[in-house]
Amino acid sequence: MSATVRPWPALWALVVGFFMILVDTTIVSVANPAIMAGLHTDIDAVIWVTSAYLLTYAAPLLVTGRLGDRFGPKPVYLAGLTLFTLASAACGLSGSIGALIAARAVQGLGAALMTPQTMAVITRMFPPDQRGKAMSLWGATAGVATLVGPILGGVLVDGLGWEWIFFVNVPVGIIAFVLAWRLVPTLQTHPHRFDLVGVTLSAVGMFLLVFGIQEGESYDWGLIGGWLPVWGVVGAGVVVLALFVWHQSRMRGEPLLPLGLFRDRNFALANGAISTLGFAVTAMSLPLVFYYQLVLGFSPTRSALMLVPMAVMTLLLSPVTGRLVDSWNPRNIALAGMLMQAIALVWYSLWLTPDADQWARLLLPSALLGVANACLWSPISSTATRNLPRELAGAGSGVFNTTRQIGSVLGSAAIAALIQARLVAAFGAEAAGQTGAAEAAGALPDALKAGFSDAMAQSILLPAALAVVGALIVVWFAPPKRGGQWAGAAQPESTTAVPTAR
Template identity: 65%
Template sequence: MEKTARPWAALWALVIGFFMILVDTTIVSVANPAIIEGLDTTIESVLWVTSAYLLAYAVPLLITGRLGDRFGPKNLYLIGLTVFTIASAACGLSGDISLLITARVFQGFGASMMTPQTMAVITRIFPPDKRGAAMGLWGATAGVASLVGPILGGVLVDALGWEWIFFINLPVGVIAFVAALRYVPALTTHSHRFDLIGVALSAVGMFLLVFGIQEGQSYDWGQIWGPISVWSLIIAGLVVLTGFVVWQHFNRGEPLVPLKLFRDRNFSLGNTVITTVGFAITSMALPLIFYLQMVRGLTPTESALMMVPMAVISGVLAPFVGRLIDHINPRLVATAGMACCAVALAWYAAVLTPDQPIWILLLPSAVMGLANSAMWGPLATMTTRNLAPALAGAGSGVYNTTRQVGAVLGSASISMLMQARLAAELPGGGSGPDAAGLSGVLPEFLHIGFSAAMGQSLLLPAAVALVGGIATLFFAKPKPLSAEWTSTEEAQPES
């Protein structure tokens, strides 16, 4: 490991910015109606405010993780944070939808530079037998941020206007920059020959795949333009990514993603499981929010507050879980967390009825809080425990990429399933509300069918979480520390 005098101060400095960028993946969802009104735009255009961010965030993650190995994770983090903060100001000042979408692209790119560096620094400054508590804090941040976004967004939009969901990032970004500059050590860089062919193949393949999955629903899974269809983009993306993997295998220089990473069973399994977590956590929100607003008549802020038990329980328990997994096999905790996730989602599916007492819905929310506290940190610990320092950035890039691809798959899949169940459950086989959920509270005669459709839709993320839980059973027992991790190599002095 690389020693630093204040590893926890470094971690907290990174967590501030990490929390901010993850909140921005979900904060816009409750602001869409206000943005439509404020910028006099359409539903189709405003959906790109989120899509552009997610694309720019997901596509470069493999590359930015490797860049952190080459030029130093601190440097990449600070550059990304600067880009993200400036882009946030541009978002809030945007006078039309095109400028807002463009600014969101830069926001996403800044986020993609920051995210892999957080895990890479943890991997390099905390030894494996002390990393559980650190990953517990990282996991609590990831879990809570995904839930805080809609809550914070609803409050800011209702109180100050949609622009403030972006302006709030400016003071946070400045504080995060100063903290990272002061407390994050300048770690040893590793000389890498950059794999330009790998960069091109991964970027093109990821863009085609993520764009196809993410925007498929917008084009009704049909033609996009001329002979180009959604499915042709997805297939082309898979073909290009297959070519990328083949190139990584035969590249005699230094591949962008060293395939030897996947020789470690826990790394391979961890990426599989985090894909299911990204899928389940992302896809659960849409049916719940639609039900709460369109059947129960809650406001955006009120519906987001129904997620508070998840955020509070996750935030409180995650640090304790982190310390626990330094002393027991993290697999046990990860399995319990995935099981709680599947149970909570199945519970939600069972209780989404028009006349359900509203407090009952807080119970599965609390169980989901238990799940969040037990999933993120242990999974990250198991996945990265055996990574060599020189591969920390590459491994972190892969891990965050698979999480983000899981989220995109979850978003697209739940949209398709909701439409199918609405067509089956509503009178006359109606297609239900539009994609942005702007139809207000539904007439009472539609409540039973709509609630049933939303509950049935939640069985999909429940099943995916169960698959992830089964996969955790195959994690190998953590290996003893290697000599590479017990060395006393010092971090480079601050520049």
């Protein structure tokens, strides 16, 4: 039995769940003090509430993308959504920090099952000359969700308690499930034989790499447990992933990671560009939030509201850039976005001063970042997926989202290390420790505000530098042929849903 496929309603249904899981990558940050008080724990333990989620989210993406090819995007997405929603309820009901961390790990696994399916559906249901509009919705969702998380988290924690940052996912998850069940078609599956050795190597390598990068700062890049060096964990992850790539290159059957994907110039370059974007977007928020709360004395909710111009401009302009991507050269749009992002971050750096009366002017670079954001997600994502064969849509989406997530983890770890280094340079190790205590107390002595502002201003130049690197990568995107068509672009499967292969 077949039914008419309506690509846009299907995509909107998937975006509801995609938005929810991305919000959860940032929503916990403003709730950490409340979680510490509510569960009677310390900061070392509460960090794992976020770390466990990111680890189990990033590590399996290569595998979960391929599951969508094998079993179909719809059933894999629904399974992940169910897991995520149930885990969200378990998070809110947790009576100990250990139970909360375990539930967050399950949440991350659910998110890993869902994320690649959204891009795979775009690749498989939209023709190449319409994917820019579809990717603009995907990109706006990704860009805005990372900004909404802290705002929503602050409102819920202040009004209802930390548990509600998780409970809110339950009704949203139920609505998302019903929408996906009714609106997302059952697309044709492609038989795959899973390479168990490749699955093991990729999962272990990704876990070691992400764990080492993410947790390095909490161990001062020294020893874990008094004997295991952090850099040894990162190095082991790199070695295992290198073994994984070598194993994939020698496989005679069907590899988990089709290395032929990277023969496509735009796919390879777009993966590099999205990793720099993930790095910059993640890294820029930490020094800004610290500056707003500790120097200007803003509450968590008010500091998050300073990012609203960014979110508004992204929402307003993403549909416009989505239409332009289908008719213009996406390279030029993405290049403009990268350069605007770098300019906005340098602008922030120049204006992060201890003068509390000048806070309103910081809304200007926030708005420019929103314009940049709208010019980045859709052009980069549509460039990556234009030439993907439909039977590899899930694998390509898994790779793309993995590189994005690795960039985000690198950005989080690098900016934390740089902030600490700049504070030590400004105050010395002992005074830098005092700023850490002031951070926990939510207050900073006036005598330290100038040095702290300088440290944040210097730190935000790191994501600005990554935006410049991203611009250098984007310059090499291959231009489209006349009429906006790309060579080798795969066409959508059909205007009707097809039965699942048995």
